[in-house]
Amino acid sequence: MTCIVNVKGLTKSYKNQSVLKELNWQVEQGDVVGLLGKNGAGKSTLLKSILNISDIDSGAISIFGEPSNQLSSISKARIAYVPQENDEISWLSVKDLINFRKQFYSTWSDEKVTELVSSWEIDLAKKVAELSPGQVQRVLIILALAPMPELLVFDEPAASLDPAGRRDFLKEILNLVSDENITVIFSTHITSDLERIANKVAILDKGQICYYNDLDVTKESVVQLTVHCKKEQDITIPYLLRGKHHSQGQYGVVSQLDQTWLTEMKEKNVEVTINPMGLEDIFLELTA
Amino acid sequence: MEQFIISPSSGIPIYKQLYSQIERMVLNGYFSVDQRLPSVRQVASDLHVNPMTVSKAYGLLEERGYLKRLRGKGMVVTARDNEVLQQEKLIMLDEMIKELLAQAKHMGISGDKVEQMIKHSIANELNETVGKE
Amino acid sequence: MMNTILLHGWLVKVFIVLLWVIAIAMRFTMQDDTREGLLFSLIAISNFLLYLMVAMRLPLLTHSNMAVLLPHFPQKLKQALLVIFAISLLPTLLVLPNVVTWLAFISISILATLVFVAMIYQPIYQIFLWLFILMPLPMALLDISLDKEKLFTALAWLLPLISWLAYVLLNKLAHYRGNHHHVSKMIAITNASIGKTLAVQESIPFADRTKLAQWWANSHYNHYRKLICAATNTSQGLSNRKLIEISCQSANSFGANAYVIWSLGITLLCLIGLVIDESYHHFFTPMVTLIPAMIIGTGSITLFQIIQGKKSYLARLAILPRFKQHNSFARAFLYYVFSNQVLLYCFIAVLLAVTAKVFGHINEAIYINSVLILLVHCFVSISIMLFAWRTVDDYSNPIVWLMIIGFVGTMVLTIQMVKSTMELLIFSGLFQVLLASSVLLIMFSSFRYLNYYSNK
Numbered sequence: 087m088t089c090i091v092n093v094k095g096l097t098k099s100y101k102n103q104s105v106l107k108e109l110n111w112q113v114e115q116g117d118v119v120g121l122l123g124k125n126g127a128g129k130s131t132l133l134k135s136i137l138n139i140s141d142i143d144s145g146a147i148s149i150f151g152e153p154s155n156q157l158s159s160i161s162k163a164r165i166a167y168v169p170q171e172n173d174e175i176s177w178l179s180v181k182d183l184i185n186f187r188k189q190f191y192s193t194w195s196d197e198k199v200t201e202l203v204s205s206w207e208i209d210l211a212k213k214v215a216e217l218s219p220g221q222v223q224r225v226l227i228i229l230a231l232a233p234m235p236e237l238l239v240f241d242e243p244a245a246s247l248d249p250a251g252r253r254d255f256l257k258e259i260l261n262l263v264s265d266e267n268i269t270v271i272f273s274t275h276i277t278s279d280l281e282r283i284a285n286k287v288a289i290l291d292k293g294q295i296c297y298y299n300d301l302d303v304t305k306e307s308v309v310q311l312t313v314h315c316k317k318e319q320d321i322t323i324p325y326l327l328r329g330k331h332h333s334q335g336q337y338g339v340v341s342q343l344d345q346t347w348l349t350e351m352k353e354k355n356v357e358v359t360i361n362p363m364g365l366e367d368i369f370l371e372l373t374a
Numbered sequence: 375m376e377q378f379i380i381s382p383s384s385g386i387p388i389y390k391q392l393y394s395q396i397e398r399m400v401l402n403g404y405f406s407v408d409q410r411l412p413s414v415r416q417v418a419s420d421l422h423v424n425p426m427t428v429s430k431a432y433g434l435l436e437e438r439g440y441l442k443r444l445r446g447k448g449m450v451v452t453a454r455d456n457e458v459l460q461q462e463k464l465i466m467l468d469e470m471i472k473e474l475l476a477q478a479k480h481m482g483i484s485g486d487k488v489e490q491m492i493k494h495s496i497a498n499e500l501n502e503t504v505g506k507e
Numbered sequence: 508m509m510n511t512i513l514l515h516g517w518l519v520k521v522f523i524v525l526l527w528v529i530a531i532a533m534r535f536t537m538q539d540d541t542r543e544g545l546l547f548s549l550i551a552i553s554n555f556l557l558y559l560m561v562a563m564r565l566p567l568l569t570h571s572n573m574a575v576l577l578p579h580f581p582q583k584l585k586q587a588l589l590v591i592f593a594i595s596l597l598p599t600l601l602v603l604p605n606v607v608t609w610l611a612f613i614s615i616s617i618l619a620t621l622v623f624v625a626m627i628y629q630p631i632y633q634i635f636l637w638l639f640i641l642m643p644l645p646m647a648l649l650d651i652s653l654d655k656e657k658l659f660t661a662l663a664w665l666l667p668l669i670s671w672l673a674y675v676l677l678n679k680l681a682h683y684r685g686n687h688h689h690v691s692k693m694i695a696i697t698n699a700s701i702g703k704t705l706a707v708q709e710s711i712p713f714a715d716r717t718k719l720a721q722w723w724a725n726s727h728y729n730h731y732r733k734l735i736c737a738a739t740n741t742s743q744g745l746s747n748r749k750l751i752e753i754s755c756q757s758a759n760s761f762g763a764n765a766y767v768i769w770s771l772g773i774t775l776l777c778l779i780g781l782v783i784d785e786s787y788h789h790f791f792t793p794m795v796t797l798i799p800a801m802i803i804g805t806g807s808i809t810l811f812q813i814i815q816g817k818k819s820y821l822a823r824l825a826i827l828p829r830f831k832q833h834n835s836f837a838r839a840f841l842y843y844v845f846s847n848q849v850l851l852y853c854f855i856a857v858l859l860a861v862t863a864k865v866f867g868h869i870n871e872a873i874y875i876n877s878v879l880i881l882l883v884h885c886f887v888s889i890s891i892m893l894f895a896w897r898t899v900d901d902y903s904n905p906i907v908w909l910m911i912i913g914f915v916g917t918m919v920l921t922i923q924m925v926k927s928t929m930e931l932l933i934f935s936g937l938f939q940v941l942l943a944s945s946v947l948l949i950m951f952s953s954f955r956y957l958n959y960y961s962n963k
Contacts, residue, residue, distance in 0.1 A: 118424060138575050141684075159578035169572045173694075175512060186508045190577040256422055264415060264425050281382040283424045302387035302430070309385070357476070362385025 096145035107293035120280035121273040123290035166235035176215035219246035240272035392431035509587035526553035581681030610663035705812035724758035747839035761806035886945035
């Protein structure tokens with residue numbers, strides 16, 4: 087699989103505080119990657135740094151094989167970005183804004199725009215400043231999807247959307263994702279959205295991507311274990327993130343299920359119950 | 375249109391949930407042999423999940439012999455050897471039994487008591503006495 | 508499409524086109540070249556206004572998130588700017604007398620544009636603007652005379668060099684994304700409608716403001732903190748008016764700090780005026796005439812925006828038990844507004860008197876007339892402010908525009924008066940009507956304001 091986004095040694099500090107530290111990350115074509123992180127972890131900064139919207143202190147970033155600070159216009163036309171904050175000119179009407187953006191792209195799907203504008207009930211004549219945050223978000227999403235990009239980067243795309251809006255947004259992304267050439271990176275707090283549409287999950291913590299794996303594998307690896315044993319049996323759980331001993335045995339959360347250890351336990355007749363966890367709990371355990 | 379039910383926030387990956395559901399539906403005859411399953415796109419769209427997940431579930435089912443891919447038709451339920459089918463059904467039940475027994479053990483209920491309870495339930499539910507099969 | 512964004516603002520566009528039309532008309536009706544200078548100034552002002560307007564819109568494009576991601580963005584931006592510049596030169600073709608002047612004008616335009624753009628992105632370049640305003644004085648002092656012909660010829664010859672410089676800088680601009688912090692603030696302020704400029708400034712977090720701004724805000728509030736502490740310690744407490752005054756304070760209020768700074772500034776100016784030779788006094792006239800405008804802007808319009816922003820807060824204040832006596836809140840509020848503004852206008856009158864004494868740009872009659880006009884302006888301003896504060900709808904935009912037009916009109920009137928000798932306005936029938944109307948207006952709006960609260 088081709089590597090669409092390649093980040094090596096990305097370092098960025100802001101006002102003397104280190105935000106990203108020697109960060110490495112590769113996103114392959116066709117992946118839908120959900121980026122999780124605590125508030126202030128630097129998700130927006132990471133996405134902006136990758137797209138060269140923010141300057142970086144050091145590191146090498148390439149998109150579509152080109153260095154991100156020297157992207158050709160063709161590559162730029164294949165990238166879409168929806169920022170978290172709206173910095174579009176507030177006195178432009180939606181129609182003007184769409185027409186303005188259209189000028190820059192050689193491929194632009196008017197049908198997609200009309201379809202979304204009508205199904206999301208956007209008033210084309212309204213000025214950007216007169217729209218509610220949810221509507222602004224929808225407009226930004228429409229602007230991102232119209233040029234039919236191959237790499238979509240969303241920064242908290244559903245933050246201002248109500249549940250129906252989020253569902254609509256997910257539907258649009260899912261439509262796109264059917265095409266295996268499309269790569270999506272989105273940062274979010276809403277783990278349930280991620281669980282629906284992402285196939286990979288990345289966790290940004292302490293300036294680095296501390297975890298990056300297939301979502302299904304994650305759910306099958308990061309699990310709760312309850313070991314029914316006596317203290318004398320002195321059992322240690324491998325890959326333990328956090329554990330507790332109690333009278334009936336041990337309880338712990340692991341980052342990986344060791345099959346050999348499980349077979350060993352079976353042979354010893356020690357009962358191990360495996361409780362899988364939802365992504366939200368997994369995230370909390372991995373960043374504790 | 376069959377509606378699968380999945381829970382995205384569950385600890386069980388969606389593909390696994392789908393796999394289990396379809397497996398059960400095939401085994402208990404909800405899907406008849408040669409019945410065409412809804413397309414990956416359709417399922418993904420109905421459930422609002424990534425088509426890759428549905429693909430994965432279908433792929434796994436194909437691997438395990440429950441489905442086969444027919445050109446132009448999509449995924450179709452395979453005709454299975456009855457014995458193999460029976461075997462798989464028993465395996466599934468066996469897992470459930472193991473779970474049941476583990477739970478009973480935790481509660482401190484003896485194996486004999488469990489057997490007694492099962493016999494009682496069978497008499498009422500299945501209207502058969504044990505041993506008829 | 509970029510042009511629409513760069514040239515947004517129909518009021519300014521109309522004004523610029525008007526100036527162009529006037530200039531072209533003048534050129535074709537001129538018999539001789541006695542008014543060449545005026546023509547040149549007209550076309551210079553209109554074009555510079557255009558360049559300034561475009562410069563102010565530039566950050567909206569260069570510093571947007573999408574600037575690095577939109578394909579061909581730098582090229583399209585350069586193209587749009589060059590097209591606008593080329594179009595701005597078309598009227599000059601018709602208006603300017605000869606090739607040398609025309610080429611010199613292009614050089615001056617390019618230089619002005621460079622300065623405007625630099626100023627927007629790096630505030631330090633604002634020094635160029637001050638140098639330009641203050642230039643006539645040292646030139647006169649040092650007896651440097653400018654031969655216009657020579658200057659224009661020099662500028663015309665320098666055009667290739669200046670064009671090359673502009674080309675290089677234009678390329679830099681198309682990719683420029685620096686000084687993000689300052690530019691974001693600028694964008695927020697220019698993006699805001701005229702009625703909301705204060706709200707934007709106040710929304711800047713304290714920690715992000717300059718050290719000077721922080722000190723200014725702190726010392727302003729300290730005065731009121733002391734007042735509150737003193738009141739808590741004594742049994743007397745604060746009067747209703749004082750309470751409302753404290754509630755209406757903002758870091759941008761025209762408070763004791765502002766009065767002190769202005770007084771010091773004017774004193775300094777007057778000292779300079781007393782020291783230097785009388786013949787140079789006329790250099791100070793533009794600055795001195797601007798003083799009332801600046802004080803009204805910072806003391807009157809700002810007050811309006813502050814209170815406009817606090818409408819809901821004051822409404823909550825008004826229903827406190829303290830104000831349960833009929834009309835007590837409205838009365839105290841009016842007392843505060845009147846005392847605040849009357850003091851402000853008296854201050855302006857005093858400053859005007861002092862500068863008039865020193866610089867002699869207006870005589871006694873004109874001074875009295877100015878004071879009377881200021882009086883009318885004061886009454887009318889307060890009336891329309893009260894009107895806006897009384898309504899639920901947000902009329903900040905039209906009101907602020909009205910106030911701006913009001914004092915621009917006042918200034919124009921004053922300048923007119925300086926040109927011609929005028930009788931005392933108080934004897935003019937028209938003015939008497941105006942004065943009476945303004946008094947009635949203010950009484951009417953005060954009355955309505957009082958009743959607004961009594962119906963609650």
